[in-house]
Amino acid sequence: MDDLGAALRDWRDRLDPADAGLTRNGRRRAPGLRREELAVLAGISIDYVVRLEQGRASTPSAQVCGALARALQLADEESAHLLRLAGHAADPGRVPRLIPASVRRIGERLAGHPLAVYDATWCLLHWNPLFAATFGDPTGEREGTSLLLRHFTDGLPRIRFTPAQREAFEESLVSDLRSTTSRYPRDPDVASLVAELLTGPRFAELWDRRTVAGHESAHKVVEHPEIGDVELDSDTLTTQGSNLRVVVYTPRPGSDAAGKLELLAALGTQRMAPRV
Known part of the structure; x- marks a missing residue:
């Protein structure tokens, strides 16, 4: 964690605030980003940045590492180094969670559409502002929770399915997860996720079918609290090598x-003023 803290300080010091879209207000005692600026860009607290840089924080999640890498504009090799320092060692037997620069560029160029990036177990790694505005801001949710676990335990907020759509969505996701188990048979996180999901009868029923397929598309109706129903089609693109789901x-x-x-897109996550 000391090495991680030193690396974060070095990367923060080298990044020109202008390159991060920030204006220089007043004189700076040191070049680069301030801690509070990095915290805002990464969507984490200033206190957590301080503890990370001082080597006093617990191991940051892959999601936090990804947010820091994007905020610091790290190259792919630097992002991989950050993950290794945080304890997420690169291992062909473990589910990858590094988001390549090419995927980030795709996200930036598709800013007019809600977009999210998941790992091969459907844990949310990254999302764009329009995704947060449409589905609700995921920032406060427990990190590392799979979409499957959320769906089969509490359900997905704002999403309405017909019975046929729900059946197709669930079967497709479970088939996709079974494919992941054969691709990463030694990953303890995958085994732990399946074991937890199997405590639910609906997942267990679908798991027993032993179907294997990739989750490619779905139709969703988003029940937005401010603007009403939004009918969307979702298409899933799987990246080569890292098996991320975009x-x-x-x-x-x-x-x-x-x-x-x-x-x-104009409103973001703010609420509309109530009608008088």
């Missing part, structure tokens, strides 16, 4: 979703 949401043809996404 999910892009597009307006359902024939619906008014395109206009509603434009409104959400």
Whole structure:
């Protein structure tokens, strides 16, 4: 953790605030980003940045490492080094969680669509602002929780399925996870996730079917509390090598979703003023 702290300080010092989209207000005692600026860019607390740099924090999650890598504009090799320092060792037998620069660029260029990046166990690693505005900001959620675990335990907030859509969505996700278990048979996190999911009868029923397939697409109706229903199609792109799931949401043809996404892009996660 001392090495991680030293690396974070070095990377923070070398990044010009202007390159991070920040304006220089007043004189700076040192070049690079301030701790509070890194905290804002990465979406974490200033106290946590301080503890990380001083080697006093617990091991940061892969999600936090990804947020720090993006904020610090690290190259792919530097991002991999950050993950290794944080205890997420590169191992062909473990599920990869490094988001390559190419995937980040895709996310930036598709800013007009909700977009999220998951690992091969469907743990959320990254999302864009429009995803947060549409589905709710995931920042406060427990890190490292698989989409499957959320769906089969508490359900997904804001998502409405018909019975047929729910059946297809669940079977597709479970089939995708079975593919992951054969690809990463030695990953203890995968085995632990499956064991936890098997305590639920619905997942156990689908798991016993032993179907294997990739989760490629779905149709969702988002029940947004401010603007009403938003009908979306989701398409999943799986990256070569790292097996990340890049999910892009597009307006359902024939619906008014395109206009509603434009409104959400302008609103962000803020709430509309109540009507008088």
